[in-house]
Amino acid sequence: MRDDFDTSELFWIVQNGFKFTGMPAWPGEGRDDEVWPLVAYLEHLPETSPEEFAAMTGDSGGTFRAQHGLDFGVGFESSGEGLLRYCATCHGEAGARSVDGLVPALAGQNAAYLRRSLEEYRQNRRQSGMMETVAAELDTDTIAELADHYSRARPADQTVEQRPDAASIERGRAIALHGVPTERVPPCAACHSGTKSDQFPRLAGLSAPYIEVQLQLFHDGVRTQSPYAEIMHNVARYMNREEMEDVAAYLASLPPGAVMGAEDVLAGEGR
Numbered sequence: 001m002r003d004d005f006d007t008s009e010l011f012w013i014v015q016n017g018f019k020f021t022g023m024p025a026w027p028g029e030g031r032d033d034e035v036w037p038l039v040a041y042l043e044h045l046p047e048t049s050p051e052e053f054a055a056m057t058g059d060s061g062g063t064f065r066a067q068h069g070l071d072f073g074v075g076f077e078s079s080g081e082g083l084l085r086y087c088a089t090c091h092g093e094a095g096a097r098s099v100d101g102l103v104p105a106l107a108g109q110n111a112a113y114l115r116r117s118l119e120e121y122r123q124n125r126r127q128s129g130m131m132e133t134v135a136a137e138l139d140t141d142t143i144a145e146l147a148d149h150y151s152r153a154r155p156a157d158q159t160v161e162q163r164p165d166a167a168s169i170e171r172g173r174a175i176a177l178h179g180v181p182t183e184r185v186p187p188c189a190a191c192h193s194g195t196k197s198d199q200f201p202r203l204a205g206l207s208a209p210y211i212e213v214q215l216q217l218f219h220d221g222v223r224t225q226s227p228y229a230e231i232m233h234n235v236a237r238y239m240n241r242e243e244m245e246d247v248a249a250y251l252a253s254l255p256p257g258a259v260m261g262a263e264d265v266l267a268g269e270g271r
């Protein structure tokens, strides 16, 4: 694939579909932004031999898909190790990072949140051309097993992705802990402290690009089709681009599982 097309051509192909092969245009409504991680995924594929790809997808049709690259989401093993290897082609193996900053880390995330996310993709209540295609193939029991599996998995260290902009991280930290009272932005820690509700996702350990995109989607009303997403819409709608970038930089600087603000203690601040 990578030998035949350069990155911008891949982007165009995925966004518009292969007109003459019947490949549909991108299915996630309002989600042109996520064509990029798919391009990253496709670029990653050539490093995988057809045999490895067949092993990953757990199915002899894998050779065909490896050659054509684009037909993911159909015919993969619907449970067990084969399925986990399939998820790992984008989300990374246990302990490793995902293939792209726009693909979220799953390890250590709350089980109830993971389960609900997969159900919402499946029911077309959370828009993503990539994950809707994947989740459509999963049944309720498998979704519960996957959520349980990833919530127990040990998170990978994402810190290499950090942008070392100390001023931005510091501004983001203030937003996370205190909000922006003049703009009606509440403190993120009020809900995302990790203990509030299993339905509120953990943010520490997610990458900055992923957090920024999700905040923009909540802001723009693209991710608003569940009562929980509605809560976040009412947070993000008051945020501007710079605040989103700052808070994402701060959250991405935290190690997975960290409690917001706890780094004060480590740094010896506030004494």
Ligand code: HEC
Residues within 6 Å of the ligand: 034, 037, 041, 072, 083, 086, 087, 088, 089, 090, 091, 102, 103, 104, 105, 106, 109, 114, 115, 117, 118, 126, 127, 128, 130, 131, 134, 146, 201
């Ligand atoms: C082709 C790449 C790809 C594959 C394969 C894939 N995912 Fe995803 N996944 C993504 C992307 C991209 C997102 C972010 C989508 C969005 O913006 O909502 C995502 C999001 C998710 C989320 C939401 C996480 C959060 O923090 O909100 C869950 C849960 C998830 N994937 C689980 C899985 C599971 C389980 C599998 C295997 C059955 C899988 N994914 C396979 C690319 C992929």
Ligand code: HEC
Residues within 6 Å of the ligand: 104, 175, 176, 185, 186, 187, 188, 189, 190, 191, 192, 199, 200, 201, 203, 206, 211, 214, 215, 223, 226, 228, 229, 230, 231, 232, 235, 247
């Ligand atoms: C009143 C509670 C509340 C507050 C305050 C809040 N959030 Fe959220 N947040 C939620 C809920 C609930 C969800 C799950 C939404 C869903 O499932 O679609 C969420 C989801 C998110 C996600 C998506 C994570 C993922 O894995 O896809 C991000 C990013 C996020 N919040 C960032 C923030 C930031 C940054 C702040 C502070 C500016 C903040 N939140 C403040 C309740 C809150």
